Amino acid sequence: MSTEKIPYKIYLEENEMPKAWYNLRADMKNKPAPLLNPATHEPMSAKDLAPVFCDELIKQELDDTTPYFPIPDEILDFYKMYRPSPLVRAYCLEKALGTPAKIYYKFEGNNTSGSHKLNSAIAQAYYAKKQGLKGVTTETGAGQWGTALAMACAYFGLDCKVYMVKVSYEQKPFRREVMRTYGASVTPSPSMETNVGRKILAEHPGTTGSLGCAISEAVEKATSTEGYRYVLGSVLNQVLLHQSIIGLESKAALDKYGVKPDIIIGCAGGGSNLGGLISPFMGEKVRGEADYRFIAVEPASCPSFTRGNFAYDFCDTGMVCPLAKMYTLGSGFIPSASHAGGLRYHGMSSVLSQLYHDGLMEAVSVLQTDVFRAAEEFARVEGILPAPESSHAIKVAIDEAMKCKETGEEKTILFGLTGTGYFDMLAYQKFHDGKMDDYVPTDAEINESLDKLPAVD
Amino acid sequence: MSTEKIPYKIYLEENEMPKAWYNLRADMKNKPAPLLNPATHEPMSAKDLAPVFCDELIKQELDDTTPYFPIPDEILDFYKMYRPSPLVRAYCLEKALGTPAKIYYKFEGNNTSGSHKLNSAIAQAYYAKKQGLKGVTTETGAGQWGTALAMACAYFGLDCKVYMVKVSYEQKPFRREVMRTYGASVTPSPSMETNVGRKILAEHPGTTGSLGCAISEAVEKATSTEGYRYVLGSVLNQVLLHQSIIGLESKAALDKYGVKPDIIIGCAGGGSNLGGLISPFMGEKVRGEADYRFIAVEPASCPSFTRGNFAYDFCDTGMVCPLAKMYTLGSGFIPSASHAGGLRYHGMSSVLSQLYHDGLMEAVSVLQTDVFRAAEEFARVEGILPAPESSHAIKVAIDEAMKCKETGEEKTILFGLTGTGYFDMLAYQKFHDGKMDDYVPTDAEINESLDKLPAVD
Numbered sequence: 001m002s003t004e005k006i007p008y009k010i011y012l013e014e015n016e017m018p019k020a021w022y023n024l025r026a027d028m029k030n031k032p033a034p035l036l037n038p039a040t041h042e043p044m045s046a047k048d049l050a051p052v053f054c055d056e057l058i059k060q061e062l063d064d065t066t067p068y069f070p071i072p073d074e075i076l077d078f079y080k081m082y083r084p085s086p087l088v089r090a091y092c093l094e095k096a097l098g099t100p101a102k103i104y105y106k107f108e109g110n111n112t113s114g115s116h117k118l119n120s121a122i123a124q125a126y127y128a129k130k131q132g133l134k135g136v137t138t139e140t141g142a143g144q145w146g147t148a149l150a151m152a153c154a155y156f157g158l159d160c161k162v163y164m165v166k167v168s169y170e171q172k173p174f175r176r177e178v179m180r181t182y183g184a185s186v187t188p189s190p191s192m193e194t195n196v197g198r199k200i201l202a203e204h205p206g207t208t209g210s211l212g213c214a215i216s217e218a219v220e221k222a223t224s225t226e227g228y229r230y231v232l233g234s235v236l237n238q239v240l241l242h243q244s245i246i247g248l249e250s251k252a253a254l255d256k257y258g259v260k261p262d263i264i265i266g267c268a269g270g271g272s273n274l275g276g277l278i279s280p281f282m283g284e285k286v287r288g289e290a291d292y293r294f295i296a297v298e299p300a301s302c303p304s305f306t307r308g309n310f311a312y313d314f315c316d317t318g319m320v321c322p323l324a325k326m327y328t329l330g331s332g333f334i335p336s337a338s339h340a341g342g343l344r345y346h347g348m349s350s351v352l353s354q355l356y357h358d359g360l361m362e363a364v365s366v367l368q369t370d371v372f373r374a375a376e377e378f379a380r381v382e383g384i385l386p387a388p389e390s391s392h393a394i395k396v397a398i399d400e401a402m403k404c405k406e407t408g409e410e411k412t413i414l415f416g417l418t419g420t421g422y423f424d425m426l427a428y429q430k431f432h433d434g435k436m437d438d439y440v441p442t443d444a445e446i447n448e449s450l451d452k453l454p455a456v457d
Numbered sequence: 458m459s460t461e462k463i464p465y466k467i468y469l470e471e472n473e474m475p476k477a478w479y480n481l482r483a484d485m486k487n488k489p490a491p492l493l494n495p496a497t498h499e500p501m502s503a504k505d506l507a508p509v510f511c512d513e514l515i516k517q518e519l520d521d522t523t524p525y526f527p528i529p530d531e532i533l534d535f536y537k538m539y540r541p542s543p544l545v546r547a548y549c550l551e552k553a554l555g556t557p558a559k560i561y562y563k564f565e566g567n568n569t570s571g572s573h574k575l576n577s578a579i580a581q582a583y584y585a586k587k588q589g590l591k592g593v594t595t596e597t598g599a600g601q602w603g604t605a606l607a608m609a610c611a612y613f614g615l616d617c618k619v620y621m622v623k624v625s626y627e628q629k630p631f632r633r634e635v636m637r638t639y640g641a642s643v644t645p646s647p648s649m650e651t652n653v654g655r656k657i658l659a660e661h662p663g664t665t666g667s668l669g670c671a672i673s674e675a676v677e678k679a680t681s682t683e684g685y686r687y688v689l690g691s692v693l694n695q696v697l698l699h700q701s702i703i704g705l706e707s708k709a710a711l712d713k714y715g716v717k718p719d720i721i722i723g724c725a726g727g728g729s730n731l732g733g734l735i736s737p738f739m740g741e742k743v744r745g746e747a748d749y750r751f752i753a754v755e756p757a758s759c760p761s762f763t764r765g766n767f768a769y770d771f772c773d774t775g776m777v778c779p780l781a782k783m784y785t786l787g788s789g790f791i792p793s794a795s796h797a798g799g800l801r802y803h804g805m806s807s808v809l810s811q812l813y814h815d816g817l818m819e820a821v822s823v824l825q826t827d828v829f830r831a832a833e834e835f836a837r838v839e840g841i842l843p844a845p846e847s848s849h850a851i852k853v854a855i856d857e858a859m860k861c862k863e864t865g866e867e868k869t870i871l872f873g874l875t876g877t878g879y880f881d882m883l884a885y886q887k888f889h890d891g892k893m894d895d896y897v898p899t900d901a902e903i904n905e906s907l908d909k910l911p912a913v914d
Contacts, residue, residue, distance in 0.1 A: 007471040008537035014464040080465035081549065081840045092538065092612075110567045112842040112877070154837040155549075174631075174882035181836055181885055379638055380611040383538045385569040420569070422879040425631035428638055 008091060010253040012084040018248040019071055021241045024279040025064035025351060027286050030358055032064070032237070032350035033325035036312060041456055044322050051223045052230050052321075056127040060238040069241060071123075078122045078155060082111035083245070087253040088417075092381040094401070101404035103397060104261070105417040106250045106277065107384065112178070113148035115387065115419030116273050117233050120242035121145070124231040125152035134227035135159025139189065139214030141168055142342035142389070143175035144419060145233030150184035161228075163189040163217045167208035167337065175423045189214035196220050196318035210334045211345050216318025234270025235315065235324070235349050243276025250414065251280045261292060261414040263400055267392035268296040268305065268363070269342050271349030277416040278361075285360060294361040295400075296352065297392040299371075300440045301339040304329050304348045305356055305363035307446055312456035313347055323454060326353040330449030336439040340368060340427035341388030346449075364396060367438040371395050372431040375421070387419040388427055465548060467710040469541040475705040476528055478698045481736045482521035482808060484743050487815055489521070489694070489807035490782035493769060498913055501779050508680050509687050509778075513584040517695040526698060528580075535579045535612060539568035540702070544710040545874075549838040551858070558861035560854060561718070562874040563707045563734060564841065569635070570605035572844065572876030573730050574690050577699035578602070581688040582609035591684035592616025596646065596671030598625055599799035599846070600632035601876055602690030607641035617641040618685075620648065620674045624665035624794065632880045646671035653677050653775035667791045668802050673775025691727025692772065692781070692806050700733025707871065708737045718749060718871040720857055724849035725753040725762065725820070726799050728806030734873040735818075742817060751818040752857075753809065754849040756828075757897045758796040761786050761805045762813055762820035764903055769913035770804055780911060783810040787906030793896040797825060797884035798845030803906075821853060824895040828852050829888040832878070844876040845884055 025031055034043040049058045060069060071079070090103040108116035128136050135158050140146030146162040153160035162184050169176060169188040176186045189209045190197040196216040200207065207213075215232070222230035233239065254261065264281055266274035274296055284290040296305055304327045314331040315321040328347040335344045348356075355361045368388075375391035377398070378384070386394060397415040404411050421428065430436040482488060491500040506515045517526060528536070547560040565573035585593050592615050597603030603619040610617035619641050626633060626645035633643045646666045647654040653673040657664065664670075672689070679687035690696065711718065721738055723731035731753055741747040753762055761784045771788035772778040785804040792801045805813075812818045825845075832848035834855070835841070843851060854872040861868050878885065887893045 008534075009471070011468050014466070077465075077548075078840075081545075088538075091534075112836065112840055114879075118840075151837075151840055155840070173886075174879070177882040177886045177889070178842060178879075180889055181833055181842065183837070376638055379569065380640070383535075383569055383575075383608055383612070385635060385638065422571075422631070422635075425634040429630075429634045432634070432637055 006089050006257050009086040009088050010256065011086055012249060012252055014080055016252060017079065017084050018245055018252065020068040021071060022244040022248055022279050022283065023063065023067055023069060023241050024283055025237065026067035027283045028354065029286060030354055032354045035322035035324055036456065038314065038319060038323055052219060054127045054131050054133070054229050056130065057124060057238050060241055061236060072126060075123055075126050082118065084249050085110060087250055090382055093378060096381045097398065097401050097405065099401040099405040100408060100410045101401040102410065102412045103401055104414045106246055107417045108246060109384065109417065109420035113144060113151055114422060115144040115148065116243060116246060116276065117145045117148035118151060119245050120233060120239045120272065121148035121152040122155070123242045125149065125156045125158055128229060128231070129156040129158055133158065133229055135161060136229055136231045137161045137218040137222040138231050138233065139163045139211060139218045141165045141211045141344055143168055143172050143423060144342065146184070146186065147175060147178050148233070149231065150179040150182035153184065154182040160184040161221060162186045163191065163214040165189055165209040165211060165214050171426055172423055189217050191217060194220045196320065200317065208337065210317060212317035212331055215316040216320050219316065219320050234272040234345065235347065237351060239272045240275035240279065240349060240351055243272050244279040246273065246276040246416065247279045247281060250277065259412060262411040263293045263295065263413045265295045265297060265393045265397050265413065265415040267343060267389050267416070267418060268298050268348065268352065269389065270345045271352040273416050273418045275349050275352050282355065282360065295396055296356065296361060296363040297396045298363065298365050299339060299343050299392065300365040300367050302329070302335040302344050303365040304346065306365045309450055309453065310353060310357050311453050313453055315347065323456060324350050326350050327356065329446055330452055332452055333449040338437050338439050340430070340436070341424060343389050343392065366392055366395050369431065369436055369438050372428065372436065374398050384417065385421045386417060387421045388424050390418040393417070463546050463714050466543040466545050467713065468543055469706060469709055471537055473709060474536065474541050475702055475709065477525040478528060479701040479705055479736050479740065480520065480524055480526060480698050481740055482694065483524035484740045485811065486743060487811055489811045492779040492781055493913065495771065495776060495780055509676060511584045511588050511590065511686050513587065514581060514695050517698055518693060529583060532580055532583050539575065541706050542567060544707055547839055550835060553838045554855065554858050554862065556858040556862040557865060557867045558858040559867065559869045560858055561871045563703055564874045565703060566841065566874065566877035570601060570608055571879065572601040572605065573700060573703055573733065574602045574605035575608060576702050577690060577696045577729065578605035578609040579612070580699045582606065582613045582615055585686060586613040586615055590615065590686055592618060593686055593688045594618045594675040594679040595688050595690065596620045596668060596675045598622045598668045598801055600625055600629050600880060601799065603641070603643065604632060604635050606688065607636040607639035610641065611639040618678060619643045620646040620671040622646055622666040622668060622671050628883055629880055646674050648674060651677045653777065657774065665794065667774060669774035669788055672773040673777050676773065676777050691729035691802065692804065694808060696729045697732035697736065697806060697808055700729050701736040703730065703733040703873065704736045704738060707734065716869060719868040720750045720752065720870045722752045722754060722850050722854050722870065722872040724800060724846050724873070724875060725755050725805065725809065726846065727802045728809040730873050730875045732806050732809050739812065739817065752853055753813065753818060753820040754853045755820065755822050756796060756800050756849065757822040757824050757895070759786070759792040759801050760822040761803065763822045766907055766910065767810060767814050768910050770910055772804065780913060781807050783807050784813065786903055787909055789909055790906040795894050795896050797887065797893065798881060800846050800849065823849055823852050826888065826893055826895050829885065829893065831855050841874065842878045843874060844878045845881050847875040850874070
């Protein structure tokens with residue numbers, strides 16, 4: 001191990017940046033289950049997926065044997081505008097906690113989209129442009145993915161149509177305005193623009209929308225408009241592939257100083273950040289080369305890992321998308337309106353679901369007031385205002401560091417700080433004003449939704 | 458000159474960071490004029506200033522002979538959390554403009570305060586803590602300084618009381634909430650808490666406030682409360698001293714690649730960013746070691762350099778502060794309510810005023826719709842959403858780059874990108890909706906304010 005003092009921030013040089021994404025599936029013994037055609041329950045072929053996704057992205061989606069995909073130069077050039085992202089040694093947090101643990105976080109918030117979502121957005125926009133498309137459609141909840149995609153599309157001159165969950169559209173007018181600065185059109189979902197939107201509005205006139213519903217609208221729009229395809233910011237294999245840049249950079253930075261993490265922690269909604277962060281480390285674990293503890297942190301109000309079923313389910317509310325095998329609360333599950341921030345998707349990446357099912361990863365759920373308390377503590381000592389999503393990981397990193405304080409163990413903890421909270425100040429305000437609750441769904445609520453899982457052999 | 462390809466972002470290593478601030482005044486042939494006691498018109502002594510400012514900061518304020526001040530370790534440690542800031546080569550902007558110019562910008566927005574203001578906030582909080590004070594008071598306009606000070610005070614465990622210009626308090630509730638996250642109390646100004654606030658409210662019941670007025674309130678509060686002092690985010694010599702870190706890092710990063718800028722551009726409100734950015738380069742110029750063009754960019758709606766007088770004036774509306782010799786529009790000048798963002802101070806740093814008066818620096822004023830047009834163009838290609846203030850520099854950097862396109866000259870342009878615009882989306886929205894105007898004060902308006910300048914020999 002290097003004896004050099006580890007700096008507060010470890011930056012890789014531009015020429016040390018990863019040149020290829022790592023495809024964890026290639027090394028997994030139990031591969032994630034394939035997407036199924038919702039009508040036939042047969043695995044989706046490239047041809048089946050072609051009306052929805054870009055051709056190159058379909059190849060990435062279906063490939064579970066190729067370990068590395070070279071990153072095209074055009075994407076590398078864009079990455080160089082905001083990457084490598086810093087790996088930060090949380091000296092001030094360690095001191096404030098009085099813990100012997102060594103805490104590192106990979107900070108993905110230093111770009112205008114405010115999160116790691118840009119890593120996949122730019123890749124998806126690139127492949128859409130390369131295919132000669134006019135534009136792409138997508139959904140966004142908290143707005144980070146929509147902002148990232150708007151930025152990526154502006155860079156490549158693609159049209160960008162975003163369906164934004166209505167409650168976020170209304171509560172986050174500034175997120176919407178950032179997307180508009182980047183030339184995207186933003187529609188509150190459910191909308192009257194699509195069949196599925198009109199149907200949902202007819203059945204639930206007062207609904208404030210959900211991610212699953214916005215996905216259905218975006219997919220319908222893409223498949224019914226010439227020259228358009230649909231893109232998604234999480235859950236899919238291709239997204240985890242692009243997000244592996246997070247883990248690859250983290251590992252390269254730690255390796256420079258001979259540091260090996262004991263525990264790796266990430267927040268988990270659809271799994272894009274967690275899957276990306278852990279991928280090269282999990283690769284070593286499944287290949288038997290090293291061992292790590294991995295912890296997925298999810299909100300207690302949307303607990304797919306800790307209270308969901310491992311089963312085939314629809315990815316969207318409108319049931320127009322393929323079926324995916326995953327930990328799910330049922331495609332009709334909508335988290336309580338009192339839940340702030342993202343991490344509100346009913347399911348979870350198939351890759352992560354398989355790893356969790358195989359016992360290679362742990363999962364915990366946390367209450368949102370505990371999350372905001374950790375966020376504020378972190379902000380005051382580390383100088384970064386974290387996004388509510390990222391703060392789930394902060395909460396558990398602090399918990400683990402405090403266990404080290406009790407036992408005296410000098411464990412090394414790495415967590416993903418996925419983004420900043422500048423557009424989440426309404427949630428912070430609720431927290432400061434004591435108006436934030438800790439609603440946890442009842443078993444009856446979850447079971448009602450799980451009872452509607454599709455029957456798949 | 459190094460033949461190595463210049464990366465998109467030049468980061469200094471932690472051990473390459475400057476260890477001392479540079480005091481440009483030590484090298485200036487014509488020193489900036491001293492602050493005067495408003496009653497006697499005699500230069501302010503350290504004793505005169507002691508009720509208002511911290512002792513160490515007074516020493517820095519009055520010292521125009523010591524060229525370097527070592528940065529205390531506690532401040533260096535804090536700097537390491539968010540510095541060195543990147544010096545970015547704007548390859549994408551150059552390509553979009555089709556210019557042979559080489560454009561660099563020093564990006565100070567990658568911290569939660571969203572701007573360069575943190576560089577001086579942490580220094581001022583440190584010296585207040587070292588003096589054993591309980592807390593500090595200040596004013597904030599657009600909110601960047603208040604946020605920075607709140608962060609700095611949280612880090613050192615100081616109380617922080619911010620008077621926020623009422624119009625910003627109302628239009629930027631999220632800025633206020635960030636300050637609250639860091640434990641600061643925020644009062645809309647003018648308020649009923651101070652004599653000067655009550656007086657201004659009695660005379661102008663509907664006023665939305667001004668920086669000059671908020672300064673008066675903060676100073677009164679500090680001088681009338683045991684264990685408190687007043688701190689200021691711009692204009693003062695001490696602030697320019699701390700902000701020299703911007704220029705020192707920029708110069709060190711450029712020197713690594715053998716790059717010498719031809720033109721250095723910064724936005725100018727009170728002068729903190731511009732003064733910091735240019736300081737080591739201007740030092741070379743006044744010592745006769747090198748030549749550079751310096752351009753201060755100010756809003757056409759608050760044009761202190763280009764339309765103000767070089768004269769002694771009050772720093773605040775309530776006339777409780779010392780007199781400073783500076784380019785000023787008169788301490789009663791309030792920019793049009795249609796003016797978005799900061800850069801709304803009636804005066805300008807005495808250091809920069811002297812340099813401008815001596816012909817060592819140029820100044821231009823720009824219209825705000827031109828500024829937002831430049832901001833949007835920049836955001837789309839460089840992936841950073843700039844603050845309105847910073848976008849003044851972008852506008853003129855683009856203008857200069859386009860002149861190079863006409864002449865074919867390969868000039869090297871450096872500008873300061875002081876911060877991000879996440880809390881300025883209302884202004885962006887007005888711009889997108891075509892509701893932003895380009896109000897320019899009439900000569901009569903400016904003369905009315907200038908007629909009230911105090912008579913000083």
